[in-house]
Amino acid sequence: MLEGKIIKFYRECQKMMQKDLGIGICSSTHISKIERGLTEVSKETIDLLSQRLGIDMKTEIKTYIRMDSLLKKWHESIILKLNTKAENIKKQLEAVALLQMPDIYRSYTLVLTRYYLFIGQEHQAKSLIAEMDEWSDLSPYENSMLLHIKGINRLINNEFNKAIFYFQGIDPTCYNNQEYYYHLALAYHSLNSRVLAYFYAEKSLRFFTEIRSITRMIEAEMIMLGELEQDGYYEPQDTEYQRLIELTENFGLDHHRAVLTHNLGYQKVRQGEYEKASECYKQSMEISDPHTDIYLSALEGYIKALTNQGLKSTEELLQLAERGIALSEEINETIFKHYFHLHKYNLQNDQEQYYHYLEKEAFPYFEKMENVLMIEPYSIKLFDFHMEKGNVEEANHYASFLVEKYRRNDKFV
Structure with a gap:
C-alpha cells in the first residue's frame, strides 16, 4: 500500500517512533502493519496519521506518481542529449522530499549517475557506482542499467574491453534503452573491430530513428561512415559528408560539425588531396574550442596535411607542433602530447630522437x-x-x- 510507504518515510524523517505516531489513533502494531501494507486501513485513520505527520496524503501520492514520470523523462532527455531539459528536470526532482524514499532513491541514483557521466563529472559518477555496488536484490532492469553505466564509465576511461564486458551483460528483454548499442559501437571502433562497430552503430541508428533524435542519428551515421572509409574497397563520396555536415549546421550542432569536418579532412589525407584536407582541418579548428580533444585532433591532422602539401616552412610547422604540445599539457591530453612530439621530431628530421620517443614514451602509453x-x-x-x-x-x-x-x-x- 503506497500510503503505508509514505507514512513510514515521513515518520522516519521526523525520527518518530511508531507508538508515538499512533497515540490516540491506533496501536504501534497496527502502524507497523500499515507501513508494510499488511492490513486494510480506513481513510479516517490515514487522515489522522497524515495530520500528525503534517502532510497531505493526496498531494504526496500525486507527487510519488509524478516522480516516476519525471525520472523517465529525465533519463530520456539524457539519451536524447537535451542538456537544458535534463538540468531542469534534475532541479525539479531535487526539490521533492520523497526523492529519498528507498524505492525512488534507487531509480534516482541510477539516472543521476548516468547524468554525471553525460555532463563529464566522472568523479561523482564513480562515487555513486561504488555505492550501487553495495546494493542487493537488484531488479533485472536495475542490473542492466547499472551494467550500462559501468560500461560507459569504462568507455570514457578508454578501457574498451572492460566496457564491452559490461555492455554484453545487459539483458535487452528487460532494458529497453538500446542506446547501449551505440556505446558498443564506440568500444569496438576504438579496438579497430570495424565489422562489429558498423553492426552495432547500425542497430543504434534504428533505435535513434525510432525515438526521432537527429543528434543521435548523426552520431550513429558518423561511426558507420568512419568504418566504411577504412575499408580499402570503399571510398565514401563527399556528398555523404556534406549531407551530414548540412544537418549539423541546420540543427546548430557545432561539435558534431567539427568532428565531421575533421573526418572529411582525414579522408582527403588518405586520398592524397592535402590542400582540401588542410582546409577541412582548418574549418574544424575554427568551430572548436581550443581546449578540447577535437581541436587538438584537427590541429594534428592540419600539421600532417600541411607537411605533405609542402607549402609551409619547417619553422611554421614546428610552431604549430609546439602549440599542440602546450595545449595538450594544459588540458592533460597525454595522447595528443605524444602525437605532437612525434610531429616535432619528424619535422626536425631527427629520426633517432623520433624512434626513441616513440618506443620509450608514446608506444607504451598506447599499450x-x-x-x-x-x-x-x-x-x-x-x-x-x-x-x-x-x-x-x-x-x-x-x-x-x-x-x-x-x-x-x-x-x-
Missing part, C-alpha cells in the same frame, strides 16, 4: 590505453625500424602485435 588504432600502425613503424637496424629480436616483439590480431585457431593438415 596502456589499449589504443589499437595507434598500436597497429606504430607496431609496423617500429618493426621496420628495428629490421633496418638488424635488431631481429626487437622487431619480432612488435610483429607479435600484428600476429596476435590475425591469429586463427584453424587446424590444417
Whole structure:
C-alpha cells in the first residue's frame, strides 16, 4: 500500500517512533502493519496519521506518481542529449522530499549517475557506482542499467574491453534503452573491430530513428561512415559528408560539425588531396574550442596535411607542433602530447630522437590505453625500424602485435 510507504518515510524523517505516531489513533502494531501494507486501513485513520505527520496524503501520492514520470523523462532527455531539459528536470526532482524514499532513491541514483557521466563529472559518477555496488536484490532492469553505466564509465576511461564486458551483460528483454548499442559501437571502433562497430552503430541508428533524435542519428551515421572509409574497397563520396555536415549546421550542432569536418579532412589525407584536407582541418579548428580533444585532433591532422602539401616552412610547422604540445599539457591530453612530439621530431628530421620517443614514451602509453588504432600502425613503424637496424629480436616483439590480431585457431593438415 503506497500510503503505508509514505507514512513510514515521513515518520522516519521526523525520527518518530511508531507508538508515538499512533497515540490516540491506533496501536504501534497496527502502524507497523500499515507501513508494510499488511492490513486494510480506513481513510479516517490515514487522515489522522497524515495530520500528525503534517502532510497531505493526496498531494504526496500525486507527487510519488509524478516522480516516476519525471525520472523517465529525465533519463530520456539524457539519451536524447537535451542538456537544458535534463538540468531542469534534475532541479525539479531535487526539490521533492520523497526523492529519498528507498524505492525512488534507487531509480534516482541510477539516472543521476548516468547524468554525471553525460555532463563529464566522472568523479561523482564513480562515487555513486561504488555505492550501487553495495546494493542487493537488484531488479533485472536495475542490473542492466547499472551494467550500462559501468560500461560507459569504462568507455570514457578508454578501457574498451572492460566496457564491452559490461555492455554484453545487459539483458535487452528487460532494458529497453538500446542506446547501449551505440556505446558498443564506440568500444569496438576504438579496438579497430570495424565489422562489429558498423553492426552495432547500425542497430543504434534504428533505435535513434525510432525515438526521432537527429543528434543521435548523426552520431550513429558518423561511426558507420568512419568504418566504411577504412575499408580499402570503399571510398565514401563527399556528398555523404556534406549531407551530414548540412544537418549539423541546420540543427546548430557545432561539435558534431567539427568532428565531421575533421573526418572529411582525414579522408582527403588518405586520398592524397592535402590542400582540401588542410582546409577541412582548418574549418574544424575554427568551430572548436581550443581546449578540447577535437581541436587538438584537427590541429594534428592540419600539421600532417600541411607537411605533405609542402607549402609551409619547417619553422611554421614546428610552431604549430609546439602549440599542440602546450595545449595538450594544459588540458592533460597525454595522447595528443605524444602525437605532437612525434610531429616535432619528424619535422626536425631527427629520426633517432623520433624512434626513441616513440618506443620509450608514446608506444607504451598506447599499450596502456589499449589504443589499437595507434598500436597497429606504430607496431609496423617500429618493426621496420628495428629490421633496418638488424635488431631481429626487437622487431619480432612488435610483429607479435600484428600476429596476435590475425591469429586463427584453424587446424590444417
